[in-house]
Amino acid sequence: MELLFLVLLSLHIAKTATEGEKEWCYLSQHCTHPSCVEPRLWNTVNEECGKEEQSPINIVTNKVEYKGDLKPFTFEGYNTNQSSDWIIVNNGHTVKVSLSGSAKIGGGGLQNKYKAIEFHFHWGTKLSKGYSPGSEHSIDGDRYAMELHIVHMKEDFSSTEQAVKDKEGLAVLGFFIKIGAKNEKYESLIEILKEVAIKGSQKKMLSLPLESLIPAKENLTRYYRYSGSLTTPNCHQAVVWTIFQEPIILSESQVVNFLEKLYFSENKTLHMTENFRPVQPLSDRIVYRSDVSVVQPPAKALLMIPTLIYLMSRLFQ
Numbered sequence: 422m423e424l425l426f427l428v429l430l431s432l433h434i435a436k437t438a439t440e441g442e443k444e445w446c447y448l449s450q451h452c453t454h455p456s457c458v459e460p461r462l463w464n465t466v467n468e469e470c471g472k473e474e475q476s477p478i479n480i481v482t483n484k485v486e487y488k489g490d491l492k493p494f495t496f497e498g499y500n501t502n503q504s505s506d507w508i509i510v511n512n513g514h515t516v517k518v519s520l521s522g523s524a525k526i527g528g529g530g531l532q533n534k535y536k537a538i539e540f541h542f543h544w545g546t547k548l549s550k551g552y553s554p555g556s557e558h559s560i561d562g563d564r565y566a567m568e569l570h571i572v573h574m575k576e577d578f579s580s581t582e583q584a585v586k587d588k589e590g591l592a593v594l595g596f597f598i599k600i601g602a603k604n605e606k607y608e609s610l611i612e613i614l615k616e617v618a619i620k621g622s623q624k625k626m627l628s629l630p631l632e633s634l635i636p637a638k639e640n641l642t643r644y645y646r647y648s649g650s651l652t653t654p655n656c657h658q659a660v661v662w663t664i665f666q667e668p669i670i671l672s673e674s675q676v677v678n679f680l681e682k683l684y685f686s687e688n689k690t691l692h693m694t695e696n697f698r699p700v701q702p703l704s705d706r707i708v709y710r711s712d713v714s715v716v717q718p719p720a721k722a723l724l725m726i727p728t729l730i731y732l733m734s735r736l737f738q
Contacts (some may be wrong), residue, residue, distance in 0.1 A: 432558035445654045447514070449546070449686055449695035458696050463654050475701035477557035480664065480708055491711035493642045494529035496574030496632065503628040509613055513620035513685055514653060515696055516542040524631050526573055526592065529663060530646060532713075535573035536715060539632065540582070541567045542598075544679045546694035552676070557652055557697045558596055558664050565668060566676050567598035568654075568697070571631065585657035588648070593670075595664040596635055603672035606633040611675050614682040617691060640667040647708045652698045697708040 445466045446457035462470030507518045522536035544567040545555025556566035573592045574584040585592030607625060616624040632638070643666040650658040683693040 424438040435462050447696050451689045459465045467655040473704040474658045476652050477494035477700050478703050479559045480645050482561055485708045485710045491530040492528055495527040498524035506625040508623050508625055508630045509617055509618055510623040511617040513733050515541045536576045537573050538572040542549040543697040547680050555697050565597035566600050567594040585659040589661050590659045598671055599668040599669040600673050601670040611678045614678050619687050644711050645708055653684045698715045
């Protein structure tokens with residue numbers, strides 16, 4: 422009996438170890454790495470990825486609800502450079518820049534102040550004519566060329582391990598990126614991409630004020646809010662999501678740099694493209710909107726009363 426127990430225990434440990442060694446990937450990687458686990462099966466890498474409040478989502482605008490306490494954000498330290506250089510890293514899934522936590526956000530309906538700990542991007546791929554979009558979130562089924570995520574955690578926490586145990590431990594600001602005019606403020610960051618072409622490579626660069634990467638503050642009053650998760654394993658459901666309506670503008674050539682300069686692995690066998698998770702079911706969650714500048718339906722109805730009175734008076738003259 423004792424021997425049988427030891428055999429079963431060994432099998433369990435072996436199975437657990439094997440599961441723990443599973444490598445997750447994006448669907449675009451399957452052609453060169455068929456053994457990796459693509460997004461539809463991420464729950465086999467971590468069971469959190471199969472839960473009901475996952476991200477990203479498709480935001481259906483005629484179903485969102487107005488929430489009056491979603492006021493403008495306060496941005497602290499967003500207008501200054503960090504005291505040390507940024508280190509931009511190709512982690513095999515995206516390019517990421519870790520931050521010191523000196524930049525913080527508050528307001529915006531958040532119950533706490535949050536410090537910025539990192540930012541990264543998601544993007545699509547180039548086609549023979551045009552582009553396949555690569556934003557993770559979508560609006561009424563429409564997606565943008567890219568998406569920027571600035572990740573924050575509650576200022577009292579000292580690690581993400583602490584933060585992910587709290588349902589509101591993380592606050593991510595999501596910005597759509599649209600193709601348009603050249604954005605000079607992104608040039609130094611984009612120029613460094615060729616230096617981090619392969620997985621595991623990293624390069625120092627002079628830090629930039631975070632506000633230089635996002636739309637002007639006065640254009641950040643309209644946004645969507647919902648509760649969700651990280652969009653990569655371990656998919657922890659600990660994120661207060663804010664998706665801004667105002668997009669960042671980059672030129673076509675600037676976007677192409679992400680598609681053509683970066684690779685998923687160390688050997689440059691596959692360009693890093695389509696590094697996004699498909700949208701997840703909304704389930705019972707509610708998506709809220711701020712839209713502080715938009716007249717709400719009851720107010721619109723009141724504004725119509727004088728017009729109706731005028732029309733009625735004309736009708737019975």
